[in-house]
Amino acid sequence: MINLKINDKPLSVEEGTTILQAARKFKIDIPSLCYTPLHLVSAHNMLASCRVCVVEVKGRRNLAPACTTMCAEGMEVFTATQRVINARRTVLELLLSDHPMDCPTCPKNMHCKLQDLAERMGIRNVTYKGETSRKNEYSSNDYPIRLNPAKCILCSTCVKICNEIQTCGVLRETKRGFHTQVGAEFGIDLSLTNCVSCGQCINVCPTGAISQSSEVDKVWKALANPRKHVVCQVAPSVRAALGEEFGYNVGTSVTQKIPTAARVIGFEKCYDTNFGADLTIMEEANELVERLTKGGKLPMITSCCPGWINFIEKNYPDMLDLPSTCKSPMSMQGSMIKNYLAEKMGWNPDDVVVVSIMPCTAKKSEIKRSQLAHCGYSDDDYVLTTRDFAQMIRETGVNFDTLDSSRFDDPMGESTGGADIFGNSGGVMEAALRNAKYVLEGKAGELEIPGIRGTTGIKTDVVEIAGHKIRLCAVSGLGNARKILEEIRSGKAKYDFIEVMACPGGCVNGGGQPYEASKQSVTVVKARQQVLYNEDKGKIHRISAENESIQALYRDFLEKPGSEKAEQYLHTHYEDQSLPQNKFKI
């Protein structure tokens, strides 16, 4: 233990504790900006670049950044002397002097650490005014991730996430000095880079420098058109986090408020993407059984996550035979709405608008894939993130708290517990195995696989189904996916079934989830996961094959999993999207 004094208060902390950690532990808050703990991925962004958290250390010539300075025996720290306050204020004013200050229209308005700090420090006037370094301008609106370097405070947390955690290597500091900015190399558009649009950079960005594209305006326009049948589908993870946007505690389920809210907004129908998830399981479990029993290509890797699909297409084009050919639940459901349900409902498919409410930014790129269209109709039309959806709800003026409970619309409103857990890392795999066991053994059997639950990046387990020992690996975070792919390539890893989700912890921690609690916190992600596990537990049916609406869909239209029609509407293929420069890599 190390003994020190902060503001004359004697404290004891463990060795290796920073001044900032020590102070916060003892309820002395030192304002900080660029320091970002990333507990979920066992990392910290602590470059000490913003210099907001400076404190006075007795005997030291200059002020010390509390975020990186380690506590030492006998140290005397002062966190609020005039010298400290003046320095902190000046540094903050300097940051503000090079900031656009258009808070009311900023995509991160009210979710901005810089704004919070300016308020906390009571900055009403910026002494040092002058030239601004970068243009206040967002990059192309079409791409899910939007950069506005003018709002960047150069904390480089996104750089860390993009390079070290997701290993996509897209975001970097470019240029020098006053003109330093974060972006892709040579300032090229993100769509031309290795970016997979996972959106983790958006979640960790403390300001409005990285945000998502928004199709809210287009959705309002479609809703205003009386000719259109605007329907929505809502992904499982949305219900585990939407409440946070309305002041509910993290880990509160708001499943039953969602359909009511959707109807208030004006959606004609509100379907549950869980239905699509059950459908995915029917197809994916079938594919797994086929590959296992008929000597198909193994390991089979799940394909629900668009960030992951972008990643493998861009980085491992030689391994595109590994992912399952199943479309994602969103695309399966969109396809079924347009190609099956529309006719049943008597809608002209031309007038059907499918709006998918997702925890994800990569979904915005998924709907643009040419593979995911039939007869000129793309499976889905618009993707709204959980944040977008919350914003629309707020815009209606409805009091979320007083919304009645209601059910999703049939016939795509029924779902099993297997579908619920799709939002959690390990969940897709668990659901698929439940179904595979059901198909192969004809009975429900053990319903939970604890070994692949939780927030760890790489989880492995083995299950035995009908005499097949299936070696499992559930991966979340693309850096971990890269590790596993490299091991597969080198022959070191021997797995039969792998699940990959791009975002650490799974979709519940997706790039489109509420900002407030998304800073890679283990507690938050675990609480959101728990919501979905609870939903699963509460369901009468927990195996996708038991979903009666799914059974009806197969009776009516698809015949059986893997049928010709299923292949046509529910399966897809992957294409080499690697960048020219990646081809030269060894």
Add this chain to the structure above:
Amino acid sequence: MAKILEKLKTREDFMAFCRANSHRLDRRKGKEDGKHTIAVCSSSGCHASGSESVYDMFKAEIEKQGAQDLIDLDINGCFGFCEKGPICKVYPEDTFYIQVKPEDAAEIVKSIVEKSKPVEKNLYTNPATGEKIANQEEIPFYKKQKRIALRNCGLVNPTSLGDYLANGGFKGFLRVLFDLTPEEAIEEMKEAGLRGRGGAGFPTYLKWDICRKSPGETKYLICNADEGDPGAFMDRSIMEGDPYSVVEGMMSAAKIIGANHGVVYIRAEYPLAVERLSSAIEELKKVGLLGKNILGSPFSFDIEIKYGAGAFVCGEETALIKSAEGDRGEPTVKPPFPAQKGLFGKPSNVNNVETFANVPYIYGHGPEAFNKIGSEKSKGTKVFALAGKVNNVGLVEVPMGTSLREIIYDIGGGIKNGKEFKAVQTGGPSGGCIPSSLIDTPIDYEHLSAIGSMMGSGGMIVMDEDNCMVAIAKFYLTFTVDESCGKCTPCRVGNKRLLEILTKIVEGNGTEEDLEDLENLSLVIEDTALCGLGQSSPNPVLSTLRYFRDEYEAHVNQKICPSHECKALAKYAIDPAKCIGCTKCARNCPVNAIHPTDKPAKNPKLFIHKIDEATCIKCGTCANNCPVKAISL
């Protein structure tokens, strides 16, 4: 050099090799053997003033006059008196020729062949007495100098290992390799009192000792050759003029700290220094002084050269390490210090070129030889790049504790054109301006920082009455803003804002408040910036505010620039009493701002002229053209 057929494998091999080379500098040291050597300076300064064609012309002339058997032509390293380049020396007479042009070669060769007097026109003239000086040591520029780091510069052929050995080269390394334990060697370094010559003045022995004791198998020794101060070229000249001493210094340090890999981080704009260092390293590998089991000892060492792209901040050791790793050259937070976690995460020791160049001297001559020179806490000598408004511009090496006055007046020959001395800037962009009232300050680490400047790497720029101190501060801030890496807020944005305020002031738009803001912001940047570059960047502002506040106030309050340097504040006026109405100013004015008044001049047919201030662009053409000097600021 004696032909090497085999690598040197033992200490005895090496001693024999030294003996075989021991005669090499005899003629240069004045021993007569009936022959002569003409050595042309080949360093960058003289090169820029045309030494290469001088060399070629000497070669042609020697052949033309049939003196091949009488005269050897050779090259030399930097003499330091760069202003007077190209410099040539004739041995054994030791004649020091300055400003030698190719057409002078014939006469110089002739004087040697005919054994006549030295060619007067190329000798140095003492400006005080008008007498011609043929001998280098008698030139005032050299009289007060003490050359340790530059001991071989201007004496040896920098490309010759034999020359280096003949002047005692590798004697120190041999002791470190065979006779001293690392502890003893560090103790000697402690006794010598060498401190880092890169600027901060950290005791070298301590740096080595920390790195030596840092746990780890692999350690790196890094030579910081990323000299970046504007106007500084000490390290460059050492590498160009005496590359072997840098390498030897590195070898000794590596042996002491237990590093087997050396890296020289050098800016790519120093092509000649790169070439000289690379060939020295190659030569040493060839003879077996670099590589595995040097001279049969367990010590192995190799050196790699890494090029820097010329970023000033990469002179900061953590940024240098990042850059050497291939990453963006940005400083990182200390601790961990490089000695704990440096290049590729391994314990590393970074010293600059001049520091390494001192090491062979210390181990070769013993610590007393070094510590008897200098002041109480700053031992040895320091090389300065003397520049600015001083008569003798060049590289000077003086004992620590020498006063600024001695450097500027005795060595530098005083201020150009008889103007008044105003200030001297030391320490480059991180240093400060020292006013004339402090000219008797002895130069060492403590004294310089006490008066708000710093030793820095050795830039020394002299300013006279025509220099505006606000403009000087602005000049340095412009440099810092350009060279900030952009990582931390105070340096990235703060320095930019400082520069903006300074610009406002020199343009005549400053206010009293600006001075307060300038001071507060400077102090905050000093207090909060991440690395040494940022922390010291406000020094030029703070030191000029401290010593020349009246100049700032004149800019702000009276809107005048006392030195008339700030164009925006300049006002040209025609003295009606002097104007003869010749119209020359009006005819030469590029913006037609000068017109005749209705008042007749001396010659009643002509009229007194007047400048329209609103149109005037303050170019000064009128003042330069006026035949009666009637126009002034």
